[in-house]
Amino acid sequence: MEKESTIQISIIVPIYNMEEYLSECIESILSQEYTDYELILVNDGSTDRSASLCENYARKDNRIIVIHQENKGLSEARNAGLERAKGNYISFIDSDDFIHCQMFKILYQNIIENNGDISVCNFHYTYPNKRYSKSTGSNKISILNNKEATLSIVQDSDLKMIVAWGKLYRRELFLNLRYPKGKYHEDEYITYQLFYQADTIVLSDAKLYYYRQRDNSITGSKYSLKRLDKLEALKESIEFFKLKKESTLEYLSRYRYVLNLQIAYYRIRSDRKEETGVLNWLKEEHREQLALLRGMKNQKRRIMDEMIIYLFHYFPKIYYLIAYIYLIIKR
Numbered sequence: 001m002e003k004e005s006t007i008q009i010s011i012i013v014p015i016y017n018m019e020e021y022l023s024e025c026i027e028s029i030l031s032q033e034y035t036d037y038e039l040i041l042v043n044d045g046s047t048d049r050s051a052s053l054c055e056n057y058a059r060k061d062n063r064i065i066v067i068h069q070e071n072k073g074l075s076e077a078r079n080a081g082l083e084r085a086k087g088n089y090i091s092f093i094d095s096d097d098f099i100h101c102q103m104f105k106i107l108y109q110n111i112i113e114n115n116g117d118i119s120v121c122n123f124h125y126t127y128p129n130k131r132y133s134k135s136t137g138s139n140k141i142s143i144l145n146n147k148e149a150t151l152s153i154v155q156d157s158d159l160k161m162i163v164a165w166g167k168l169y170r171r172e173l174f175l176n177l178r179y180p181k182g183k184y185h186e187d188e189y190i191t192y193q194l195f196y197q198a199d200t201i202v203l204s205d206a207k208l209y210y211y212r213q214r215d216n217s218i219t220g221s222k223y224s225l226k227r228l229d230k231l232e233a234l235k236e237s238i239e240f241f242k243l244k245k246e247s248t249l250e251y252l253s254r255y256r257y258v259l260n261l262q263i264a265y266y267r268i269r270s271d272r273k274e275e276t277g278v279l280n281w282l283k284e285e286h287r288e289q290l291a292l293l294r295g296m297k298n299q300k301r302r303i304m305d306e307m308i309i310y311l312f313h314y315f316p317k318i319y320y321l322i323a324y325i326y327l328i329i330k331r
Contacts, residue, residue, distance in 0.1 A: 009037040009089045009104060009168065012081030014074050019049040021096040021212065026057050028098035028210075034105040039064045040081045045071030050095075075179035075186045078164070082174055090171055092164040096212045103208035106139055107168040110202040114143060117198035119168040122160055123209040132210060142203045147249070149195040149203075154237065154252040161195070163187050166209040173197060180233075184226045188233035193240065223267040225278065234260055251299040258293055259305060261286040262312045266323045286312075 011029060015022060029039055041054040041064060051068060058064040067080050078092060089111065093099060103121060111119035126132040144152075152158040160166055164179075164187045173194050179186045195201060234257040241250040265282040268275055290309065311319040 007036065007038050007087045009034075009091060009108065010040060010081070010085035010087030010171075011037050011091050011093060011104075012040045012042065012078060012085065013093050013095050014042045014044055014077030014081065015046060015050050015054065015095040016044040016071065016074075016077070017046045017048045017050060018095040019046075019053060021098075022050055022053050024098050025093065025095050026053075028101070029093065030057075030061060031101050032099075032104050033102055034108055037063060037104065038085070038087060040067065040084055041065070042067045042069070042077040042081045044069060044073070044077040073182050075181055075183060078186075079178045079181075082178065085171070088171055090169045090174060091167060093209075094165055096214060097165065098210045098212075100134075100136055100208040100210070102136070104168070106204060106206055106208060110139070110141055110204055111168050111170075114141070114200060114202045116143075116200045116202040117170045117173060118149070118194065118201045120160065120201065120203045121166050121206050121208040122204065123166050123211045124207050126210050126212050128214070133207075136206045136208055139204050139206045141205075144201040144203055146196050146198050146201070147246075149198065149201040150192050150249060151252070153192050153195070154241075154249055154256055157256065162191055164191065165211075169194060170198070183229045183233070184224075185230035185233055188230055189236065192237055196240075196244075223271040225268075225272070225275070227267075228264060228278075231257065231260060231264060247296070248299065251293070251296050254289060254293050254296070255302075255305060258286060258289050259308060261289065262308070262319070263323075265312075266320060269320075270324070 013025065013029075018025075026039075026041070039061075041057070043051045043054055043066065054064075054066045058066045065084060067084060069077070069080055081092075082090065089108070091104070091107070107119040107121060110116065122137070124133055149161065152161040177190050177193060180189045183189065234253065237253045238250055238257060241253055261282055265279060265286070268278055268282070273279075290313070308319070311322070
């Protein structure tokens, strides 16, 4: 059995050309009230001043370790950090985000006091040139088992549960799991697996992570075909739960996949209508998956989801109008 480390937490920060935000991110970590951690900065082939900023911080604080590698993408940067990590618990922070000074104090306290495998907090959005809330709220906690936590992803698509950040993971959960190389939406590939193999998940409603919204980020830009990686991840989750004989989780995963096929079709039709081959594949895949979904018996159907699928299938113009209004409001 792997020997327990004297370092409690390994904080992994993948970095690629983030000189504008990197200091704020690192300073927020170094300002933590909880101090028993190592900070692993993974410079993923940056071409700006990010590498030198990392080295400058490492010279000032011996808890900081810097890894330099050629550009391989977010997943492989996280994986490089995992290979180097010595802590009993793992956490990820994106290099354009920052955290509250009590984040690790609260996450660690919650996981220890409740003998948890994963500790989760809530988050604030932050926007360019807008003030952000510094209020954390109370540390009201809920204790979830593995299926309840997994349901929050496959049924509710709860962002704070899907993303890698804002969490503390027992290190052993990553023994046989790594982030997929070269994929967008990399969190969608493994977070549900991490929850499923955990026994106890401690969920706090305290907002301790600050999630920065940038116009040129993956989530804020024009639709890219690379974002179809999410569909691949969702389809893998269907097969995962099918193999585990988890019929309800399989059903809900397939439902989620069908709804995301619709979203992808609308976004590509709006942003990249010349991609007729992709659009035709999405329509055919939607038809096949909907038939499989309808063939699954003894499953409770949600009225709102049924209405969205019905509109897309029979009244596409109304569906596109609703989707357009939603995107305008969201932006």
